[in-house]
Amino acid sequence: MKKVLVLGAGQLARMMELAGTPLNLDVKAFDVRSLKVVQPISPEHEYGNLAQGIANADVITAEFEHVAHDTLSECEASSKLYPSSNAIKIGGDRRLEKSLLESCQAANAKHYFVNNKADFDQAISALSLPIIFKSALEGYDGKGQWRLKTPEDAEAVWLDMAKFLADAKDTQSIVAEQMVPFDREVSLVGVRRKNGDIAVYPLTENHHTQGILSVSVAAPVNETLQKQAGEVFKALTEELNYVGVLAIEFFQVGETLLVNEIAPRVHNSGHWTQQGADTCQFENHLRAICDLPLGSTSLVRPTAMINIIGEDEVSNDVLAIPSVTIHWYNKGKRAGRKMGHINVSGESELILAQRLVQLATLLPASAFPDLAEFAQSYLANK
Amino acid sequence: MKKVLVLGAGQLARMMELAGTPLNLDVKAFDVRSLKVVQPISPEHEYGNLAQGIANADVITAEFEHVAHDTLSECEASSKLYPSSNAIKIGGDRRLEKSLLESCQAANAKHYFVNNKADFDQAISALSLPIIFKSALEGYDGKGQWRLKTPEDAEAVWLDMAKFLADAKDTQSIVAEQMVPFDREVSLVGVRRKNGDIAVYPLTENHHTQGILSVSVAAPVNETLQKQAGEVFKALTEELNYVGVLAIEFFQVGETLLVNEIAPRVHNSGHWTQQGADTCQFENHLRAICDLPLGSTSLVRPTAMINIIGEDEVSNDVLAIPSVTIHWYNKGKRAGRKMGHINVSGESELILAQRLVQLATLLPASAFPDLAEFAQSYLANK
Numbered sequence: 001m002k003k004v005l006v007l008g009a010g011q012l013a014r015m016m017e018l019a020g021t022p023l024n025l026d027v028k029a030f031d032v033r034s035l036k037v038v039q040p041i042s043p044e045h046e047y048g049n050l051a052q053g054i055a056n057a058d059v060i061t062a063e064f065e066h067v068a069h070d071t072l073s074e075c076e077a078s079s080k081l082y083p084s085s086n087a088i089k090i091g092g093d094r095r096l097e098k099s100l101l102e103s104c105q106a107a108n109a110k111h112y113f114v115n116n117k118a119d120f121d122q123a124i125s126a127l128s129l130p131i132i133f134k135s136a137l138e139g140y141d142g143k144g145q146w147r148l149k150t151p152e153d154a155e156a157v158w159l160d161m162a163k164f165l166a167d168a169k170d171t172q173s174i175v176a177e178q179m180v181p182f183d184r185e186v187s188l189v190g191v192r193r194k195n196g197d198i199a200v201y202p203l204t205e206n207h208h209t210q211g212i213l214s215v216s217v218a219a220p221v222n223e224t225l226q227k228q229a230g231e232v233f234k235a236l237t238e239e240l241n242y243v244g245v246l247a248i249e250f251f252q253v254g255e256t257l258l259v260n261e262i263a264p265r266v267h268n269s270g271h272w273t274q275q276g277a278d279t280c281q282f283e284n285h286l287r288a289i290c291d292l293p294l295g296s297t298s299l300v301r302p303t304a305m306i307n308i309i310g311e312d313e314v315s316n317d318v319l320a321i322p323s324v325t326i327h328w329y330n331k332g333k334r335a336g337r338k339m340g341h342i343n344v345s346g347e348s349e350l351i352l353a354q355r356l357v358q359l360a361t362l363l364p365a366s367a368f369p370d371l372a373e374f375a376q377s378y379l380a381n382k
Numbered sequence: 383m384k385k386v387l388v389l390g391a392g393q394l395a396r397m398m399e400l401a402g403t404p405l406n407l408d409v410k411a412f413d414v415r416s417l418k419v420v421q422p423i424s425p426e427h428e429y430g431n432l433a434q435g436i437a438n439a440d441v442i443t444a445e446f447e448h449v450a451h452d453t454l455s456e457c458e459a460s461s462k463l464y465p466s467s468n469a470i471k472i473g474g475d476r477r478l479e480k481s482l483l484e485s486c487q488a489a490n491a492k493h494y495f496v497n498n499k500a501d502f503d504q505a506i507s508a509l510s511l512p513i514i515f516k517s518a519l520e521g522y523d524g525k526g527q528w529r530l531k532t533p534e535d536a537e538a539v540w541l542d543m544a545k546f547l548a549d550a551k552d553t554q555s556i557v558a559e560q561m562v563p564f565d566r567e568v569s570l571v572g573v574r575r576k577n578g579d580i581a582v583y584p585l586t587e588n589h590h591t592q593g594i595l596s597v598s599v600a601a602p603v604n605e606t607l608q609k610q611a612g613e614v615f616k617a618l619t620e621e622l623n624y625v626g627v628l629a630i631e632f633f634q635v636g637e638t639l640l641v642n643e644i645a646p647r648v649h650n651s652g653h654w655t656q657q658g659a660d661t662c663q664f665e666n667h668l669r670a671i672c673d674l675p676l677g678s679t680s681l682v683r684p685t686a687m688i689n690i691i692g693e694d695e696v697s698n699d700v701l702a703i704p705s706v707t708i709h710w711y712n713k714g715k716r717a718g719r720k721m722g723h724i725n726v727s728g729e730s731e732l733i734l735a736q737r738l739v740q741l742a743t744l745l746p747a748s749a750f751p752d753l754a755e756f757a758q759s760y761l762a763n764k
Contacts, residue, residue, distance in 0.1 A: 022707070022708065023708060041423075300682065301682065316674055327404040330383070
């Protein structure tokens, strides 16, 4: 039995344990808050500290990119870490991320690094409004971001950002980015094995509510876009000599994809693969880092994923809809927290759309504010 | 979080934990050897004795039918046991099983109960050869069975059976059954909720090797047979006021199904549902006993299950075949022991058949003796 240690003991480690157990993989997780190694699905079971976890593991991986750098170094020193600390850091630092995109010639929004007022002024003159400013080291799910729409707001935005930079405990920086008038947001989840084998899932269409992913839909895709995304995936992962699952978020502008963000890990927009793909992203990540053959990433049937945010229960009637599966993360209830997700599939996109409409009637609009509208517009297009 | 206690801590409890965890069900198991409550996927974690397990549980169920009767009584006294002890006992006693089949008028092979030499002689004259004798209380996977093909062997068979009856610690009995010249063996796995809702999976075709299930295939079915099987399922489960998954093994003779055996639990011939059905049998069993809406039992795509018997590893190349999933049970290697299973699916039966042929080339004939022949004949029929 191969032993896997995951840095981070959240829902992604939990779903890795669920996917890895049938493969006879022993998945443990390093909880970065308690500094203990735990069993992801039963975190009350502890297995010592990081050093012991590293010693016991055959392979180490991460479920998030904001792992402390000394932790990454300690893991990398064991030669068991996949992907590399370098790749993980890129996901946690927009400066490194942008440099990677440039070196791979991966299309992305025009941008500028901001460290002081002079940079800020230069960014405004080099880019046209609106501009989005994102902190380089922190910030996901909409945190640590500023939007500048009119020149009049520049001073207020700068003051707030300057305070943020001054308060930052790490060497922070801000990336100013031309806001792209995109048609939609899509993401590509793919996987690369040590020997260079690559497999990518179909592009997923993503919808955000207040900066947090709310719905992802995987359905048969536009071949041109899929090819474009696959080429970016190949270029980036080969450049990094990447091993494991990596997700790329894109803005789609017409028939062109611009990279928005890279996540060097299994990704929320890939949770649909648990019911909709031949092999789920969690199993494929484990296969890749354990040097097993990659599983097929084919779409089995159109599938949507709906995040459950800030709620710890939903009506049981949801389970009465065919092809609905609920995945709870066993986390304490907190506003804005990802508590679980619902996967729903259909034999066709029309059936999937009808089920989404039905789901929207059973889930409270207070917790799923955009679902009904999304489901109706998705149905209208089928 | 609802707490479920499973009587028996083998692979079926393990797969219930894997299926139940996403639903926020806390699945523990009572190990009937150590008499401890454990976590099925990490049995080193203990949670006290049976009484504590019963007190902590919201719902109790069983993964096998040979549970000690005093254990069943103790569980039933808590009013948490589903299915009932009565239903579980029927699966462990062929006399009760045959009586149930008679009372439900479910077609089954002509049979006779044998407790002594006079019964034995009478069975031989009442039934025609060949006859199969099966011990009432024990015996599955081909154990505790005798076949009588010619009158000359009668004396030897009786002597062996008489010794078995004399040595039995419980009040044993033997059921003599007319051997049926069947065309094939099929099984129906279905589920019934407390409110009477029923859902059944498509009939599965089963192949045995030396009395142990080796391959099950689920594919689009003959409607007449499916209807027949569904009616038997309904009659039996309503008679028992059954709650949970129940499997019925049938002999198919032309267009008629004769009940061979009933298993009041999730069943090996239903393991294909993990990849091939909308909701797997483990989740549906948990949904039923926790009084949640049943999940759809539709076939998503043709799927076969291959048991891994007596081997604790297979070539990693198996994982390179698309739509192949391996499920290991983390059990110590022992000849004849079910160690895991492989599920393989195909977009069509032809593709499934081709993959089975490919699998057979990668799995050693010593451990999978009939697979190559089965795969070839399955392919020839597609």
